[in-house]
Amino acid sequence: MSDEPAVKRDPFRPDDLPELLREALVRKQVFDPADAPHPLDSNVSESEALELYSAIRQNRPERSLEVGLAHGISALAIIAGLAANGSGHHFVIDPFHPTMAAAAKR
Numbered sequence: 485m486s487d488e489p490a491v492k493r494d495p496f497r498p499d500d501l502p503e504l505l506r507e508a509l510v511r512k513q514v515f516d517p518a519d520a521p522h523p524l525d526s527n528v529s530e531s532e533a534l535e536l537y538s539a540i541r542q543n544r545p546e547r548s549l550e551v552g553l554a555h556g557i558s559a560l561a562i563i564a565g566l567a568a569n570g571s572g573h574h575f576v577i578d579p580f581h582p583t584m585a586a587a588a589k590r
């Protein structure tokens with residue numbers, strides 16, 4: 485038997501992330517609440533989304549707050565983690581993002 489420590493693997497994988505999130509990253513496009521398409525221009529990467537998902541799964545918060553929603557890519561990762569945990573609420577604010585602020589006013 486080897487004295488080497490076992491390699492610790494992250495148990496979470498990209499396919500744990502919602503398909504909607506992964507599709508938006510591949511297509512570089514999102515849709516607003518009126519179904520109008522917008523280019524995806526400000527977001528975390530897939531690996532950063534997976535880190536957020538992992539942090540939520542491991543820390544199991546009951547509440548999280550995100551300052552800077554943009555198109556919601558990181559929010560999708562966080563919400564997926566909360567859903568897999570079976571509890572928790574995610575709150576977001578972003579009064580400045582042009583697409584989402586306009587959609588919220590409609």
Ligand SMILES: C[S@@+](CC[C@H](N)C(=O)[O-])C[C@H]1O[C@@H](n2cnc3c(N)ncnc32)[C@H](O)[C@@H]1O
Pocket residue numbers: 526527528551552553554555556557558559577578579580581582
């Ligand atoms: C890099 S983007 C966020 C990306 C997003 N978290 C994602 O991965 O999908 C930064 C966002 O922060 C917002 N922002 C900047 N200053 C802010 C503030 N003081 N309060 C809330 N949102 C802010 C901007 O409008 C922008 O949409």
